[in-house]
Every structure is written in C-alpha cells, then in structure tokens.
Amino acid sequence: xxxxxxxxxxxxxxxxxxxxxxxxxxxxxxxxxxxxxxxxxxxxxxxxxxxxxxxxxxxxxxxxxxxxxxxxxxxxxxxxxxxxxxxxxxxxxxxxxxxxxxxxxxxxxxxxxxxxxxxxxxxxxxxxxxxxxxxxxxxxxxxxxxxxxxxxxxxxxxxxxxxxxxxxxxxxxxxxxxxxxxxxxxxxxxxxxxxxxxxxxxxxxxxxxxxxxxxxxxxxxxxxxxxxxxxxxxxxxxxxxxxxxxxxxxxxxxxxxxxxxxxxxxxxxxxxxxxxxxxxxxxxxxxxxxxxxxxxxxxxxxx
Numbered sequence: 001x002x003x004x005x006x007x008x009x010x011x012x013x014x015x016x017x018x019x020x021x022x023x024x025x026x027x028x029x030x031x032x033x034x035x036x037x038x039x040x041x042x043x044x045x046x047x048x049x050x051x052x053x054x055x056x057x058x059x060x061x062x063x064x065x066x067x068x069x070x071x072x073x074x075x076x077x078x079x080x081x082x083x084x085x086x087x088x089x090x091x092x093x094x095x096x097x098x099x100x101x102x103x104x105x106x107x108x109x110x111x112x113x114x115x116x117x118x119x120x121x122x123x124x125x126x127x128x129x130x131x132x133x134x135x136x137x138x139x140x141x142x143x144x145x146x147x148x149x150x151x152x153x154x155x156x157x158x159x160x161x162x163x164x165x166x167x168x169x170x171x172x173x174x175x176x177x178x179x180x181x182x183x184x185x186x187x188x189x190x191x192x193x194x195x196x197x198x199x200x201x202x203x204x205x206x207x208x209x210x211x212x213x214x215x216x217x218x219x220x221x222x223x224x225x226x227x228x229x230x231x232x233x234x235x236x237x238x239x240x241x242x243x244x245x246x247x248x249x250x251x252x253x254x255x256x257x258x259x260x261x262x263x264x265x266x267x268x269x270x271x272x273x274x275x276x277x278x279x280x281x282x283x284x285x286x287x288x289x290x291x292x293x294x295x296x297x298x299x300x301x302x303x
Contacts, residue, residue, distance in 0.1 A: 024167070024177035028216055031181035032065075035160060035211055039069055043209075044156040045077045046147055049098070049107075051091030052244035053233050054164040056098065057222040058214045060229050062162055063102045065213075074105040078150050081107070082139040085115030086267060087246045094234050101231060108150065110142040116246065117274065124278045127250050134246070147187055151206055158207045161187075166222070167215050176215050184208040239263055247271070250282055257291055 022030075039045070047062055049055045063073050079099055081091065099107045112119075116138050120126055127134040143161075151159050161184060167174040187208035214222070226233055234244050240259040245252060247260045248271040261268040272288045281287040 028180050043158040045160050046080050047162045049079045049081050051094050051234050053222055057225045058164040060225055073103045077104050079104050079107045080146055081109045082142050083109050083111045084138055087116040089236055110146045112138045112142050125280045126282050160209045160211050162211050176212050180215050181211045184210050
C-alpha cells in the first residue's frame with residue numbers, strides 16, 4: 001500500500017524559481033549601510049577629487065552623510081587629487097574653496113614622476129581605450145601610494161576610497177552599478193599577528209574598500225545637487241566644456257576640444273605639434289590639427 005501524500009502536496013511546485021537579482025538601487029542601499037557601519041566603527045574616507053562636477057556632487061553627498069552620522073569631515077575625510085601637470089585645467093583654487101566650504105582639513109595632491117604630456121612624448125603614442133596609461137600611471141598608481149601613506153599617517157586600519165564614476169557616463173561604467181562597493185584587493189593586506197591571549201593567526205593590517213556613492217545619479221541630478229549647495233562648478237563648465245577632463249583628452253568631444261583650444265591656445269598648439277613630432281594622432285583617423293566646426297562626433301565620455 002502506497003503511503004498517502006501529505007495534505008496540499010499536489011499544490012507544491014516541483015521547481016521553485018530562483019529569487020530575482022537585486023536591483024542596482026537595492027545594491028546601492030546595501031553598500032550605503034555597509035559604509036555607514038564602517039564609518040561608525042572608525043573607518044576613514046579618502047575621496048578622489050578631480051575638480052569636476054561629478055566629484056563635486058560626490059563630495060557634497062559624502063559630507064552630508066558624515067554629518068548625518070555625527071562625524072566630523074575634518075578628522076574623517078581626506079581629499080585626494082592626482083596632478084597631471086599642464087595637460088589638465090588648474091583646479092588648485094577650486095579644490096581649496098571646496099575643502100574650506102565643507103570643513104575638510106586635508107587636501108592632498110600627488111604627482112607622478114613625469115607629466116602626462118611628457119609620457120605621451122616618451123611613449124610615442126597617445127593613450128587609447130585599449131592602453132589607458134593616463135589612468136593607470138598618472139591617476140590610479142599615484143593615488144594608491146597616497147592611500148597607503150594616509151592610512152599609515154592617520155593610523156587607519158580600514159579606509160573607504162570614494163570615487164565619482166556614474167553609470168550614465170558609459171556602458172563600461174554602467175557595470176559599476178552592480179558592484180557599488182568592493183574590496184580593493186591591491187591595497188588590502190594581511191599579516192601574521194599574535195594575540196596576547198591566543199595562538200598566532202591572520203589579521204588585517206589594512207583593509208581598503210572602493211565605493212561609488214553617486215553611480216546611479218543622472219547628469220541632471222549632479223547639477224541639481226551642485227546648485228542646492230550654493231557653490232559654483234569649475235569655471236570651464238561656464239565656458240562650454242561638458243567634462244573637466246584633460247585639455248586634449250582622447251575621449252573628448254569635438255565641442256570640448258574646440259572650447260579647450262579657445263581657453264588655452266598655447267597648450268593646444270603644443271598638443272598639435274606633439275602629434276606631428278611623434279607621428280601619432282590623438283584618435284585613429286582624427287588629428288587635433290584638423291579640428292574644425294563640423295558637427296560633434298559624440299565622443300563625450302570615458303569608456
């Protein structure tokens with residue numbers, strides 16, 4: 001005699017579909033809760049500041065968060081900037097103004113061994129989507145050294161590196177919405193430690209998290225936050241630039257390059273001469289020397 005099925009067994013589906021993946025908004029909230037806990041537990045914040053609109057909106061947001069948690073930006077926040085030399089716009093006064101307004105006591109600027117334009121000359125080629133040494137050698141590498149130094153000087157065993165990329169900027173950055181916070185494998189290190197009341201074990205010497213606090217903000221929301229702050233953005237935006245990138249950025253639109261040429265014709269002439277010197281144009285099939293008033297090419301952002 002077959003055993004009888006439990007009541008309601010016929011209504012139980014044989015296959016339960018997996019739960020839906022969390023949305024970017026849900027992932028962002030989880031990251032925010034983790035950041036808040038880390039900050040309450042004593043973590044430090046290092047915020048990358050280029051001087052552009054996105055990092056300015058991010059600074060406003062992060063300081064708002066710190067104050068909401070009852071924490072002082074003067075002791076818990078460091079502004080970090082990678083100086084690219086004469087290739088970039090002067091952001092010295094703008095960064096100093098922001099630091100003063102938001103009560104940030106420490107603004108650190110770091111320089112690589114050579115300026116970006118000198119690296120282009122030395123390599124004989126401009127950066128590209130496939131070879132972004134402008135980012136790796138002149139931004140990411142120097143900033144990683146700075147983060148190590150700040151953690152050591154301040155005694156931070158846990159730090160959060162806040163970065164201002166936004167998903168709306170490009171398909172590549174859209175992926176960051178799925179990982180708004182992750183461990184920085186290169187900067188997180190462990191060592192053998194021996195507890196006074198126990199056997200040796202492994203403990204963190206330095207844990208660094210990467211956080212993208214404004215990854216879901218739209219361009220309109222960025223400008224709205226800056227407007228609410230009562231502060232001005234960097235002056236190049238009022239002059240017509242859409243991005244505060246390098247004066248001759250390989251990802252710049254023709255519009256931004258035309259504005260750059262008008263604002264700093266001396267540097268632009270140097271960049272045109274550099275193309276001729278090394279026999280390599282800023283983008284395949286496009287030379288700065290050929291820049292005219294034709295319609296924009298749509299290359300208005302990073303990959």
